[in-house]
Amino acid sequence: MMEALACDHLVQALHQQLAFRPDDRTGKHTPYAINDAARGACAVFFPQSPSLLADQRRMDQAKGRSNADSLCGSEASSCDKPLRTLRDPVAPAQLFPVCEGISGALERAGHVAACRTFAGQLLMAWDGTEYFASQEMQCARCAQRTHAQGHVTEVHQAMSPGMVAPGRHEVIPVEPACITPPDGHVRQDCEQVAARRWIARQAGRYRWVTL
Numbered sequence: 001m002m003e004a005l006a007c008d009h010l011v012q013a014l015h016q017q018l019a020f021r022p023d024d025r026t027g028k029h030t031p032y033a034i035n036d037a038a039r040g041a042c043a044v045f046f047p048q049s050p051s052l053l054a055d056q057r058r059m060d061q062a063k064g065r066s067n068a069d070s071l072c073g074s075e076a077s078s079c080d081k082p083l084r085t086l087r088d089p090v091a092p093a094q095l096f097p098v099c100e101g102i103s104g105a106l107e108r109a110g111h112v113a114a115c116r117t118f119a120g121q122l123l124m125a126w127d128g129t130e131y132f133a134s135q136e137m138q139c140a141r142c143a144q145r146t147h148a149q150g151h152v153t154e155v156h157q158a159m160s161p162g163m164v165a166p167g168r169h170e171v172i173p174v175e176p177a178c179i180t181p182p183d184g185h186v187r188q189d190c191e192q193v194a195a196r197r198w199i200a201r202q203a204g205r206y207r208w209v210t211l
Contacts, residue, residue, distance in 0.1 A: 132156035
């Protein structure tokens, strides 16, 4: 039997994982907590405004509380630039335990068992997504797309796996696989290579499951 898993439970799991996030800043240059920056990144999925800060201000004026506060427990609001300054140096892999913790909570609540199909198998669907693109900004984790006209676009991409089942509208997302060359590699990454890295990394977690 599946247990109800409220949003508050997922937010609590997020807070527990973020409590271990490193913060090597010193002095007076710490007006915003790094955990608030991470929570703000999650709250950005809920706005109805052009930016997170604009949405927080709108909700603060209308209801006296923003969604970053009520949904993710953030204590301070900031414009986009300070939040990006805090988040950008963080490697995505440092936040993967958040995905594992939340998927574990869903599994314990019985939601993963409801996805099992014939002979207890779990179906894992994969899809690639691009979440950043620029012809002016780049970083070491960017992949490059060269256009026919000769200009280059720097992009961030990921493979987003999720547990699915016939007849179910719900999808249980699991830890993503970043499409970026590992340290020491100069060749462009691709979806197939990223998927193989994910399978190797998750082999222990899913060794008792037929995928």
